[in-house]
Amino acid sequence: MIGCKENSDTAKTSSVPKDKDTAVKTTIPIVIATWNVHDSTAKAWKVLEQGKSSLDAIEQGCMVEEANAEGQSVGIGGLPDRDGNVTLDACIMNKEGNYGAVVYMQNIKHAISVARKVMEDTPHVILAGKGAEQFAVSKGFKKENLLTDASKKAWEKWKKTSQYKPVINIENHDTIGMLAIDKNGDISGGCTTSGLSYKMAGRVGDSPIIGSGLFVDNEVGAATATGLGEEVLKTVGSFLIVELMRQGMSPQKACEEAIGRIVGKNQNYEHFQVGYIAINKKGETGAYSIHDGFYVTTYVNDKNESTKPVFFNKKG
Ligand code: SD4
Numbered sequence: 684m685i686g687c688k689e690n691s692d693t694a695k696t697s698s699v700p701k702d703k704d705t706a707v708k709t710t711i712p713i714v715i716a717t718w719n720v721h722d723s724t725a726k727a728w729k730v731l732e733q734g735k736s737s738l739d740a741i742e743q744g745c746m747v748e749e750a751n752a753e754g755q756s757v758g759i760g761g762l763p764d765r766d767g768n769v770t771l772d773a774c775i776m777n778k779e780g781n782y783g784a785v786v787y788m789q790n791i792k793h794a795i796s797v798a799r800k801v802m803e804d805t806p807h808v809i810l811a812g813k814g815a816e817q818f819a820v821s822k823g824f825k826k827e828n829l830l831t832d833a834s835k836k837a838w839e840k841w842k843k844t845s846q847y848k849p850v851i852n853i854e855n856h857d858t859i860g861m862l863a864i865d866k867n868g869d870i871s872g873g874c875t876t877s878g879l880s881y882k883m884a885g886r887v888g889d890s891p892i893i894g895s896g897l898f899v900d901n902e903v904g905a906a907t908a909t910g911l912g913e914e915v916l917k918t919v920g921s922f923l924i925v926e927l928m929r930q931g932m933s934p935q936k937a938c939e940e941a942i943g944r945i946v947g948k949n950q951n952y953e954h955f956q957v958g959y960i961a962i963n964k965k966g967e968t969g970a971y972s973i974h975d976g977f978y979v980t981t982y983v984n985d986k987n988e989s990t991k992p993v994f995f996n997k998k999g
Contacts, residue, residue, distance in 0.1 A: 709966045709967065709968060709981070709983045709984070710966055710983060710984060711864045711865075711866065711868060711966040712728075712731040712732075712737075712863070712864055712865050712866050712983075713863065713864050713962065713966050713968070713981065713982070713983040714727040714728055714731065714740060714744065714861065714862070714863045714981070714982040714983070715861070715862050715863075715960055715962055715968050715970075715979060715980070715981045715982075716744070716859055716860065716861040716862075716960070716979070716980045716981075717857075717858060717859060717860040717861075717907065717908075717909040717958060717960055717977075717978075717979060717980075718857040718858075718859065718909065718977075718978050718979075718980065719857075719978050719980060719989050720747075720748055720857075720859055720861075720980050721980055721987050721989070722747050722748070722751070723744040723745060723747045723748045723859060723861065723980075724744060724861070724980045724981070724982040724987055725747075725982065725987050726743050726744045726746075726747045727740040727741065727743060727744030727861065727863055727982065728740070728982040728987065730743050730744070731863065731865050731866065734866060735865070736778075736865050736867075736869065736871065737778070737863040737864055737865040737869055737870060737871035738775070738777045738778070738799075738871040740863045740865065740871070741775060741795070741861050741862075741863050741871045741872060741873040742775065742795055742796055742799055742873065744861050744863070744873075745757075745773075745795040745859055745861055745873050745875045746793055746795060746796065748859050748875070749792050749793050749794065749795060749875060750792060750793070752831050753833070754857065755833070755834055755837070755857075755877075755880075756857040756858060756876060756877055756880075757857070757858065757859055757875050757876055757877060758771065758792040758793065758794065758829070758875065758877070759792040759827070759829045759831065760829070760831040760833065760834055761829060761834065761876075761877025761878075762834050762837060762838065762877060762880035762881065763830055763834060763835075763838050763877075763880075763881070764878075764881065764882045764883065764884050764886065765842075765845070765847055765881045765882065765883060765884070766884050767830065767835070767838055768789060768830075768884065769789065769829035769830050769834070769877055770787045770788065770789055770877065770878065770884075771785065771787075771788045771789070771791070771792075771794040771829070771875070771876070771877055771878075772784075772785070772786050772787065772788075772794070772875075772876050772877075772878050772887055772888055772890045772891040772896075773785055773788075773794035773795045773797070773798045773873070773874060773875035773876065773890065773891055774798050774873065774874055774890065774891040774892070774893065774896065774897055775795060775798045775799050775802060775871070775872070775873040775874075775897075776871060776872050776873075776893070776897060776898070776899035776905075777802070777871050777899070778869040778870060778871060778899070778901040779901070780899065780900065780901065781802050782802060782808050782893045783798045783799055783800070783801035783802025783803070783805075783808055783809075784798050784801060784808060784809045784810075784891040784892070784893070785797045785798050785801060785809070785810055785811070785815040785819075785891060786809060786810075786811045786812070786815070786887045786891045786892075787811050787812045787815070787885065787887055788810075788811075788812065788815040788816055788819070789812075789816055789829070790816055790826045790827060790828070790829060791815075791816060791819040791820075791824045791825075791826060791827075792827065792829060793824065794875050795873050795875045796824070797810075797815060797818070797819045797822070797824060798873070798875075798891070800818070800819070800822050801815075801818070804822070805818070808893070809891070811887075829877075838881070841880075841881055845881065857909070858874065858875070858876035858890055858896075858909045858910075859873075859874065859875050859876070860872070860873075860874045860890070860896065860897060860907025860908060860909055860960060861873050861874070861907070862899075862905045862906070862907055862960065862961075862962045864962065864964075864966055868964070869901055870899055870900075870901050870904065870905050870962070870964070871899060871905075872897050872898075872899045872905045872906075872907055873897065874890045874891065874896045874897040874907050874908075875890070876888065876890040876896075878890065878912070879911070879912065888912025888913070888915075888916070889908055889912035889913075889915035889916045889920070890908075890912060892916060893922075894919045894921055894922030895908065895912070895915050895916045895919055895920060895921060895922070896908050896912065896915060896921060897921050898921035898922045898924070898925045899925075900925050900929070901964075902929075902964065903925055903928050903929045903963065903964060904925055904928045904934060904961060904962050904963035904964055905921075905925065905961065905962055906920070906921040906922075906924035906925055906928075906934075906937070906938070906941075906959055906960065906961040906962075907921055907959070907960055907961075908920050908921055908957065908958070908959050909957070909958045909959075909977070910955065910956040910957035910958050910972070910973070911955040911956065911957055914945045914949065914955065914957050915945075915957055917948075918941065918944045918945055918948075920941045920944075920945070920957070920959060921941075921959070923937075923940070923941050923944065924937040924938060924940075924941050924959060924961045925937075925961075927940055927941075928961065928963050933963070933967060933969060934961035934962055934963050934967055934968055934969030935961075935968075935969030935970070935971065936969070937961055937969060938959040938960070938961050938969045938970060938971035939969075939971045939995075941959055941971075942957060942959065942971050942972065942973055942995050943995075945957055945973065946973060946995055946996075952973055952995075952996070953996065955973070956972060956973055956974050956976065956977070957972065957973050958970070958971070958972035958973075958977035958992070959971055959972070960979055960992075966983075968981065970990075970992035970993075971992055971993060971994065971995070972992060972994045972995070973994065973995050973996055974994055974995070974996045975991075975994050975996070976994075977991070977992055977994065978990070978991055978992075979991075979992055
């Protein structure tokens with residue numbers, strides 16, 4: 684077992700929080716991820732247990748789901764765009780605030796690892812499409828067909844009734860956003876996805892975009908998103924959450940505020956889902972979504988558990 688300790692860093696003070704602090708108190712090390720991804724969090728925890736960095740934990744944790752051909756939202760087996768092409772988006776951020784991403788990448792399942800290579804081995808932060816694929820191949824990644832028979836069948840069924848309309852729906856997806864704190868108290872994060880199913884060709888969501896699908900500030904905390912990326916992008920949700928935590932808000936309140944920004948601007952929020960998770964430097968966590976149905980997996984104190992966070996739309 685990892686020697687867990689209370690992180691002694693004190694939160695920065697601010698006049699922002701008015702309500703009582705509803706953050707879940709935990710210890711470090713800790714891994715938290717969007718959705719029911721026990722195998723991914725278990726792998727990340729194992730890496731932390733070996734004393735490795737939160738960055739290694741994030742990469743290796745996300746890789747588990749990327750390699751799972753049965754999961755239809757990340758890596759191989761991801762549902763395709765409306766033309767039948769599987770295109771992946773991913774990003775990673777480390778404790779120094781460095782960031783790497785790939786967008787609209789095809790034929791390479793470990794998008795999170797390519798994103799890490801972009802961060803570590805290039806002077807750039809984002810590579811897109813063919814350029815990302817060529818870069819991955821130059822780094823030794825294997826090209827493979829990511830469209831499995833099951834995802835092809837699902838796409839063919841969708842085509843029969845969809846009239847080729849891109850989908851915006853409440854729960855068609857399980858993007859992995861993962862945040863971790865290692866035994867040194869350093870925070871990293873990653874986000875990997877095949878994006879919205881049956882999206883238009885060329886569409887890129889929030890997941891690989893810094894500040895939207897993911898943001899990490901090792902002095903403050905980190906946040907990541909799942910759900911309809913267009914709404915997360917328009918409100919720069921993960922950056923917003925980290926900045927609110929910087930001002931003293933708990934991770935829970937900050938997630939609630941970021942969802943509040945979205946629902947406050949959208950009367951049609953019944954038709955889409957967004958969920959956030961966040962962690963602060965002390966290892967306190969928060970999670971909130973617009974609708975019921977969102978899950979969060981947390982591995983801490985040798986326990987790997989999924990919970991259903993509170994949500995905004997109590998009527999739904
Ligand atoms: C996107 N945010 O591409 C992703 C989709 C997602 O759970 O997270 N689904 O918009």
